[in-house]
Amino acid sequence: MDMQSSTHGIDERIRWDPALIRKYDVAGPRYTSYPTAVQFADGFGSREYERYLLERPPVIGPLSLYVHIPYCRNICYYCACNKIITRDPEVAERYIVAVEKEVTLLARHFDQRRRVTQLHWGGGTPTYLSPAELTQLMHVLAKHFSLIDSPEREYSIELDPRSVDTGTIALLKGLGFNRVSMGIQDFDPAVQRAVNRIQPFDMVESLVASVREHRFKSLSFDLIYGLPLQSPASMEQTLAKVLALSPDRISCYSYAHLPDIFSSQRSIDRMQLPTADDKLEVLHTIIDTLTDAGYVYIGMDHFVKPEDELARALPNGTLQRNFQGYSTQLAPELLGIGVSSISSTADLYCQNVKNVDEYYALLAQDKLPVQRGLRLTPEDILRRDVIMQLICRMGLDIEETGARHGVDFARHFAREMEILAGMEREGLLASEGNRIRVTPSGRPLVRNICMVFDAYLDPSRQRFSRTI
Template sequence: MTSILPSTQAQFEITPAHRAEMELAARYACEGPRYTSYPTAPQFRQDFPLDQYLAWQQRDGDHKRAPLSLYLHLPFCKDICYYCACNKVVTRQKGVARQYLDRLHKEIEQQSQLVGKQRPITQMHWGGGTPTYLDDAEITELMHMLASHFRLLDREYREYSIEIDPRTVEAATIALLKGVGFNRISLGVQDFDPVVQRSVNRIQPYEMVADLVANIRSHHFRSLSFDLIYGLPHQSHHTMAETLRKVNSLRPDRIACYNYAHLPQRFSSQRAIDRLTLPAPEEKLLMQQMISHTLQDAGYLHIGMDHYVLPDDELALALAEGRLQRNFQGYSLHMADDLLGLGVSSISQIGDFYLQNERDVESYYRHIDSGKLPFTRGCMVTSEDKLRRHIIMSLISDLRLDIGDCNRQFGIDFSAKFPEELAALGPMVRDGLLEINEREITVTRRGRPFLRNICMPFDAYLTAHRGDQPPPRFSATI
């Protein structure tokens, strides 16, 4: 059994500067999109122009040869985690993976035909649900299906990643994942505190994760990343200090820290969480501060909103070279313009289109069985959307916007085009969250926790939602 905990660690002290940052956060707290796309998913509609997408795909052009990213959604989980907001099916019924793989195979045939089979797959991610719900034979079969219909790469620079649930993966499966071509692994850790783990129905002791990490390291994966969540029941800055100490002892290359959004009306599993056990907003802000300061003190670089990476990680280099992007999987290297999502509920971003697959498994099966593509919602991006997407994605990834470059690329005069947006940013400038001059907008170190707030004035749909529909609900920005 692995035991590598360091015995001492500097204590996190709450200074007046931290208090000031927390007061600021309380002032800016509101609901807002995470901007994994723009337009954001609530803007996707059933009556999107699918015929135009199909016609564009029929034409030859660079888009039939350009690199492509793949995302595969594998929705099954053996147990429910109460905080979960993913599209998943909790089941232990035998044969469900078989039924799903059969449909996925048909979708892979259809979609590869449409997007082009020769496009190099520079990035691939299997998410869920729990991808390791599949057994070793099924994982091998699925990778074989993909290799038969797409041009998978064996080059070192490829980024093929898979999410792993430490509770369900067998030790021998790690070797198999390496063998079938994955070079990155992402572990759902969330929190190491036993009380927190019990309260969200996800029990995975530190020793279990540490053994798994040792196994992953022994197979020389390029990168190991942890997902953490703050804002869970029974969490406090005391429990978080201990979790961070344990995380740091395992030294993952990347750490993504997500803010738990308690939306029990939308996500039924969250109804099992007693609201009274959730940390108070000030405690949550304190945890956010603590995560940021502790991980940076431990040598991690803060990337974008919520990612921390070791300085030699490719994401750190990508940030320095302006090759960082934000998409449905969070932050990643920009290696391909198009992302094809496969499987129930997955979203594709291809050319001028966002396309989302049917979100219900049984309906997804019916679409596939009747020979139809499973897209049921989407949107075509307008030139105005592209401009606003460029601004939002620059700010949220690079923490700056080059105004001159934006003017040249889109043929605009920034200050004449966005007077209201610039006025809305005024209070944030006065609070020291960003700096604006005629050449650029720069997010300051102080402004980083407020990236979603900083982007929101440029989101034309936030105020102009359709009058016959209620405004979309988003999670808290801070």
């Protein structure tokens, strides 16, 4: 079945081919980075990061900041995030003091004139912080970095609808945020009870009204499929409510049930989980309903309204992807601040310690709280370029990419090209001269196409969620 998602120049139809979807329903990364975080090694700590920052050539261009706030008041059983469940108001106070220390240590290495064009607060629950603490944290950032107020900025914050009221929305707008994303997951009360995240439709509806009233540039919803008690029919009802609220962007994530790794998932009744076939049908329902409603499937879990800049960026070839999802303008360096946050530069990924006590201990010694990282080789950078083009452009110019990295693409990737030839025979790809194009049947499987170029993939040793 074809689903026409918009009238844009690029062929945006998605073809749902059940046989191919089943064949390629294997575990795989979501490629918010390449190499993925699994490859970051423990030998890269504070000293190595400091040295890297001191020795790297001067970088110009804007900056992107990510701040991780790990606290949540309640546990959502499906959660796989790095979070701490607490109701103690004092933890946030101490955390902000530590974040300020980290920002002070970090900012010394960055030209203060570099404009922060992207800012994202995630968690945990960023709005665990009180209004005064939210304000204090923004002031900490503003003191050390050039925050901007021009419309091109992408300043976003994750909202747990249960933790905010309309007053918080007004405050966030006043602090400079112009985008919000809300964790919706599912509107079905039975599903919400099964995952311990009760947030009635009315609650979300009034927050959405407030977001619109305060003229945020973008409102994004996160949904999860594969949760207990979900069915195609229940998802249809959830989607009807989602469409009634008309978010600008919708992300749909697959729930991966890994109770051995994420202990809270043990509270989920395995018998209530949809079967693999039902889960695929739920995804099919999501793609079908959202594209029928006019949303553009920009690839890898994300749908946007046709007038959204991400929809326009897809046919223009200017779409980009990082840890926070898709964007039209990625800064050359992303600085992660707070426990477990990841930083990335042209040739480095590194991640802060995940444990808050270790975070405090390193900062108390005036050390950047980095625990692991990865210096990228030219081969990593080439493969990252290939993977990001596939995800963001649904295609790849072989000759141009090879020339940019000084390799004969067809020879360098002889093994990969053979696998792609098989995928082409199956209908996932089409070759057009020097270009490879992901076909409508291949679009829901773009992760699997990217996996061909992942030199580190060893499915027997790694734990990823299923690709769809």
